[in-house]
Amino acid sequence: MTKSADQEHASPSSSFSAYVFEGPAQVAIRTRTNDQPRYVDTRLSVWTWYDGGTAMKIDWTALHLNPNLMQIAKAFLAYALEKYAPVTAFKASGVFLRLSESVISAKFPWTRQEVVTTISTLAKFRESTIFFRTFYRWALNRGIFGFDKETYLALKEIKTNRHDPYKRIFLSQSGLALNEEIRLLQRIERDIHTKGWSEAQLNMMLHLSFELGPRSIQFHSLDIVDFEFIESADHERYYTLWLPMAKKVGQRRPERRPRKITTRLGEKILQHVSEMRRRFGGDCEPLFVSPNGRRMSVTEIGVGLKHELREAGIDKPNQVTMLLRHHLGQGLADQGTPADMIAELLGHNTTVAARAYVTATPNIARIKEKALGKSPSYQRIMRSLLTGEIVQRHDTVPERAIRGVIDTQYIGDIGACALPVHTHCPYNPVYACYTCKKFHPFADGRHEQVKDALQREAQRFIDMAEQAGDLIHNRPLAQHQTTILAVRATIERCRQHTEGSADDAV
Numbered sequence: 001m002t003k004s005a006d007q008e009h010a011s012p013s014s015s016f017s018a019y020v021f022e023g024p025a026q027v028a029i030r031t032r033t034n035d036q037p038r039y040v041d042t043r044l045s046v047w048t049w050y051d052g053g054t055a056m057k058i059d060w061t062a063l064h065l066n067p068n069l070m071q072i073a074k075a076f077l078a079y080a081l082e083k084y085a086p087v088t089a090f091k092a093s094g095v096f097l098r099l100s101e102s103v104i105s106a107k108f109p110w111t112r113q114e115v116v117t118t119i120s121t122l123a124k125f126r127e128s129t130i131f132f133r134t135f136y137r138w139a140l141n142r143g144i145f146g147f148d149k150e151t152y153l154a155l156k157e158i159k160t161n162r163h164d165p166y167k168r169i170f171l172s173q174s175g176l177a178l179n180e181e182i183r184l185l186q187r188i189e190r191d192i193h194t195k196g197w198s199e200a201q202l203n204m205m206l207h208l209s210f211e212l213g214p215r216s217i218q219f220h221s222l223d224i225v226d227f228e229f230i231e232s233a234d235h236e237r238y239y240t241l242w243l244p245m246a247k248k249v250g251q252r253r254p255e256r257r258p259r260k261i262t263t264r265l266g267e268k269i270l271q272h273v274s275e276m277r278r279r280f281g282g283d284c285e286p287l288f289v290s291p292n293g294r295r296m297s298v299t300e301i302g303v304g305l306k307h308e309l310r311e312a313g314i315d316k317p318n319q320v321t322m323l324l325r326h327h328l329g330q331g332l333a334d335q336g337t338p339a340d341m342i343a344e345l346l347g348h349n350t351t352v353a354a355r356a357y358v359t360a361t362p363n364i365a366r367i368k369e370k371a372l373g374k375s376p377s378y379q380r381i382m383r384s385l386l387t388g389e390i391v392q393r394h395d396t397v398p399e400r401a402i403r404g405v406i407d408t409q410y411i412g413d414i415g416a417c418a419l420p421v422h423t424h425c426p427y428n429p430v431y432a433c434y435t436c437k438k439f440h441p442f443a444d445g446r447h448e449q450v451k452d453a454l455q456r457e458a459q460r461f462i463d464m465a466e467q468a469g470d471l472i473h474n475r476p477l478a479q480h481q482t483t484i485l486a487v488r489a490t491i492e493r494c495r496q497h498t499e500g501s502a503d504d505a506v
Contacts, residue, residue: 025043027040032254037049046058049081052220054298065096077093079138092135104118116151119158175326175331188207207265215246218244227287239270279293388438391440391441391442392444393413393444404429409453415433417438431479443497451487
């Protein structure tokens, strides 16, 4: 697909044959629907592709890049379009816009210092930094002149702003309040027979969002053939929607999974499909369309659902389909639904987000912990499996106090170690203490701080393991989860100890 000169003994100052992009005239991209272009014409000066009804493009003539670098950039973007989802490829193309605005845009090859200095200034743009590393590794693996291993290793040392995709879920209640849910249901169940066709379609979309919590791109990708119903011998109807998955890695076409829907929603969709056939003919494919019969874009879907939420008296900034999606996930978690089942119902690749829902407002978990905490059998088991006796901070000599670092955060004042003062513990302090009989927790220790730090660090393990595709057999993550459970049990023991001491004092 590409070619470059022999680079074994070349240097930046020596002459070399310029890299030439000789990729296919048309690059096949991943598509979600049959009515969007499946190829990008690489012969044009502007490459254009679509996803979710939105056009994405890169204008090569507008980029002020070194001509040789321009050819390499085209080859990389062609690779990204074939390998990644269209939106991801568009984000990857953004790195070249950043490069064209940098001081090294007109020169190539670069020195190591030039690369590191330039990318360090882009560290605040996390995606650009990550995709530049990806671009550099791609070129290095292909032996393209101007890219070397030492510079790539230096790039890996550049720190970017930490990004936690589930921070909003962890920090706050993500769904609807009870009064908001009541208003939403009233909006869904209102009489729409006298309303227009567009109004009925929006009502059906709101109803579907409440029941299954699909993303906007899933709404966009739904076709009429994805809806089916079965009528039994006694005239009972059962409705199914084959929902396209939005984030399944490595698939050329989105996988569809069957989701049962309520009879009320099924009847709405059945009527909607009948009206669609009447308006736009039998060859109409999309399930949700604009007034002219064109498949609705993700933007139009977002605007429509935002209108419905506002009409229901729910006005939360920057949340539309994701608001009801979070509400569904949180509701399932609060009812004690296992994390793997929540992940399956929401179409997640992993249980990361499901565990975030459980952590955000673990109402059921609190009830279970409280019930277990009052059980004498549970208390005996915890005492035998976890730590030593609970002690007071003022009764402990400073030399026995335990201190350590979790998630780059110094943490002390959690308890004392029963080992001789000058004995070296072979295990990692703090991490191993909560499952060690030699550890005596302080009744007023900073155990909540330990739990929060462990959860943040575990989230980073999850993110890295997910990228590496090794989330199932991840021992550090499993150890963190075990330790977090032990810390929670210690917190409950300390609480009971404190309450018992207060009762004795009275």
